[in-house]
Amino acid sequence: MTDFCMPSLGADMKTGTLVKWHVKPGDRLKRGDIIADVETDKGIMEIEVFEDCVIDELLLKPETEVPVGTVMAKIHSEVAKKVTEAKVPIKETAKEKHLIESTKPPVKTTVTSTPVTTDGKRLRVSPIARKLAAELGVDLTQIKGTGAEGAIQERDVRQAAALADKVEEPAIERPVEKPLETPAAPAKLPSSAEFQAGMRRAIAAAMSRSNREIPHYYLETQIDMSHPLKWLEMENQKRSIKDRILPVVLLIKATAKALTEIPELNGYWIDDRLQVEESIHIGFAISLRQGGLVTPAIHHADTKSLDELMAVL
Amino acid sequence: MKKKSGGKPESIQSDTSQHLIELLRQMLRIRRFEDKCAELYSAAKIRGFLHLYNGEEAIAVGVMQAMQPDDAIVATYREHGQALAWGIPMKTVMAEMYGKQGGCCRGRGGSMHLFDKERRFYGGNAIVGGGLPLAVGLALADKKLGRNRVTCCFFGDGAAAEGEFHEALNLAALWQVPVLFVCENNQYAMGTALKYSHSNPNLAEKADNYGIANATVDGMDVLAVEAAAHKAVDIVRTEVKPFFLECITYRFRAHSMFDPEFYREKAEVEQWRERCPINTLFKTIQEKGWLSDTEWNQLNQEVDSEIAAAIAYAETCLWEPVEDLTRFVYSERGAGV
């Protein structure tokens, strides 16, 4: 005896309602004969048997709605099947759902909170500004943003970081810093008027402080540069344009050399005594085309050749 | 089964018992396969849309007799008959409908998109009329490259209303390309009867308007279809021009599985069932005393065995790994013409 089940007539058919049987127990059917009428969303459909068979038992009553795959009747085939195919009930196809990943139990995740200002409003911070603030240890709630609708942008964080350096850290922690050093040049130079103004402010602040706190004295001498400049001219003629050396490199090198001979000039007055610095770093002031000033430091200028100094510049 | 290349060079229709029994076998094979698909679909083994060919077997089988092995076939979503008659292995067709990797298209296409590169079977198309311009292009390439091949394009009465039908016929006639257009007029475009689709229901006449040689044949008589196909293919191949063959037929089953057939009367279906092409040929063969009961039973057994083997194959085939989902969107290295 085999099961005759409610057939699936379409992917969106979930159930069928038996309307009426066309057979009774004992009836003989041929393959393709209609066994019943079934009502679906699309209307009443005739359903067939797929083999020659005899009806043994009708299990379902008319007007019953059942899911696809439900056994409706018991039948058997009289002729011994020469070939038996596995009659796989519909339920088994559900096993093939190995294709669909099993749901894992939910894992509790912690939601990281974003910084808010004191009045509880959400901060408008650009992604890169936020990233930079984390890197530089800048407190976003202390920054006034210059972006649209007060958004805190990259330049605001960089400025805040630079000013924080100036205001908070004593010279002892930054022996490399030269007194005239302005805030480190940012990786790029946004040329907005706002940034110009900001830079000017920073330069003014640094210079004012430098003059206030560090005694200044001035020495002057005259150096005849004709010989070195001539040498430079001849030297540069041998080189392609991109390899040529600027006159200022000679000055830097000379200064570095002089400091190796008179090390007392290369130091700080700290803790009521002179502390001489072993490394020789020369600060080189560059006027920016768009306005403003930066002073990169050329480290270990005494150990660098003219070419290396030029390259660093 | 599709003819091997050692077959007859020119198309002569044989009327031997061997040949007629072979035609019967091929049609029976398709019929049983389609019935089995209905059963498998009801058991949810085959999913999506399933369009069965019951009643139309004479067309696929009859036309293929006139084709050569390196000809091309373009078909519709109701193409199991064409696929089997053209020689695509039954087990790969079955596996394809199961959606398995061992299917002829790795399970990527399903019932409506059967393809076979070696046998030049260009689908399986779910867009009504979509294959006609394609067939014109295939034939155009053959003409340009001087290859003596025919492209056979199957489509239904519904397609004859689509713009692409008219564009393709016009191009085929204009460019004189070797396409055999086979219109399987089963009287209905899904649920819309011919008279509700066509201002002129004489479909072959449409070919007239494009200057394409045409004929109409009884699609329920495989011998008539075969004869008409031989004539048509000879013209296409030797004169290098298109031909339009309209075959009048009927599908015994619904348009697709989930179709309550409100649009046609049961009496009409019964009338056409009496003209079943398999029964008709069977009677002819029996009258000539060419097939004993034992031989007939054996024929049935062989067909059933083949189908059972195909199912067994499909059942045991693997699914394509989900990780391979995005393959075959673009050609992979080394692939391509």
Place this chain on the structure above:
Amino acid sequence: MNTSIQEAQPIHLTYREAVREALREALRKDDRVFLMGEDVGRYGGAFGVSKGLLQEFGSDRIMDTPLCESGFTGAGIGAALGGMRPIVEVMTVNFSLLAADQILNTAATYLHMSGGLFNVPLVIRMGTGGGKQLAAQHSHSLEGWYAHIPGIKVLTPATLEDARGMLWTALEDPDPVLIFENTLLYTMEGDISANPEPVDIDRAKVRRAGTDVTLISYSASLFKALDAAETLAQEGIEAEVIDLRTLRPLDDETLLTSIAKTHRAVIIDEGWRSGSISAEISARIMEKGFYDLDVPVERICAAEVPMPYANHLEQAALPQVATIIQTVKRMVTGHD
């Protein structure tokens, strides 16, 4: 091929002539190549691109088709499947909608439906773009729509070098390639190498280096971006301008590398804003470059209106240089 010691003089030509040269080269190099489309032969091409080719190559290689976009595009697909290398010319993207079924349901899909059996080595060229007062049905920029479809490639050559070089690479591709030629570019003049190198069809190119903002564009809009960049430079804002060159595949890497540097991005796209390729690019930048952004990504697209006929309205509907400049300034300064 011998190489002269001195580089050969560059050739001066128009975009139209560059495409024609590309067609000529393809027709000469490969017998399987043929051009088919409306008015490509006797008329010389609706935009004059194929002028003279019928006389040079004959009607077997240059085929005038009837007006049946679906039919001849499908035939092109069939011919490609049958071993030819057809170039189907659809006069403009406006008429391509009639062929959209063949492009999507046949060309883009056959490889996949057949489980990898049948690739379609077809090239389809189309005119595209607005700005010539041709009104609503003749002014579409739907290349972004086509870029939605997996299975095809979508090219948008802007420069002469690309107009000259992309066709052969596209013909060598085993899959369908759509090439969109903005019709306003046909008269653009410039120099290309006498011995043009092959070009790739899957990378974007930085056309102008910059540091303050990344302008992302393609086709005719690229030149608006470049113009804007020139003006912005005078005000000290250095824009990096990227030519997408292909809309499918999109070259995420080039875009993201640029934005990692500039932290600001604007996309200029002649399609309608909603659901456009600019929306896709913006989404990708958000997904993969979020932490490099200093301001939201901006998009400058066509206004959401069928293209009007009157010139002032049409220009108001299309992306303009002034809008690009204004947008960039706002992004850089934080206010208008």
